[in-house]
Amino acid sequence: MCADARILFVGTGVAHDMQDMQRALGVECKGYVDTGAIARTFGHKKFGLKAMSSYYGYDADKPKATQTSNWERGPLDDKQIRYGAEDAALGLWVLKCMHNERGKGSELMDWVAAFANAPSADALARRARSANVPKVVADALVDYTKEERAEAREKWVSKKVHRGKKLLSSILNGNLHPVTAASSLADCFRAPRARQTSVVWHVEQPPDKSMFKATIQIGSELAGVASATSLKAAKFEAAQTALAALRSMDREKWLTKELELVCDV
DSSP states (O other), X not given: OTTOTTOOEEETTHHHHHHHHHHHHOOOOOOEEXXXXXXXXXXXXXXXXXXXXXXXXXXXXXXXXXXXXXXXXXXXXXXXXXXXXXXXXXXXXXXXXXXXXXXXXXXXXXXXHTTTTOSSHHHHHTTTTOTTSOXXXXXXXXXXXXHHHHHHHHHHHHHHHHHHHHHHXXXXXXXXXXXXXXXXXXXXXXXXXXXXXXXXXXXXXXXXXXXXXXXXXXXXXXXXXXXXXXXXXHHHHHHHHHHHGGGGSOHHHHHHHHHHHHHHO
């Protein structure tokens, strides 16, 4: 059965079970369907078999003591046998319930095949553009990807705002050199998995090299320009001018706005 690609094992986290069977039996396990991955794709935050059974109207009895008991010692007792049988039956029942709710217009096996051999909802999301995926599944995968990106964006912004507030406190308390502060803000405003930042320097020097002009743009609102006989002094004054405007601003609101703009680039 394990080696037959036509047979799909059904359950939550079943990929791990397949790996255990493969190691124990020395047989390549061909196919599985993870009901938890499907449930996550359709927006369920609680996606275990007990939670999904409850969602579809059945209160499954899954005692923790039986779940964590020694399953390697034989023979299995009556509680373990009942637990295992119900676990196996629930997986298929939940799968059929999900198809009835979410797979309208598609055959059960075509719908199930679109989810086969994917250990997570993220792995499933990469199939959204496959020609073999039923439209109802492809649409769900696209929606899931959008929701995941929105959640990741929100978490990233929240985390950066928390760090940014501490950084701004140090800057406004005079604990950081203005140029160092600008560099730290550049790191804070660096987009996820990208090199670009919304803190940009521009330096000019006339042909006679008598003066240096430094311009800094920090986000969409803060800017500073200064000229001096040395580049170091020009950058110091420009950064100091730009950062001074922070004192009259709602700093958390400003950080949130700038970080959201960085995410949207």
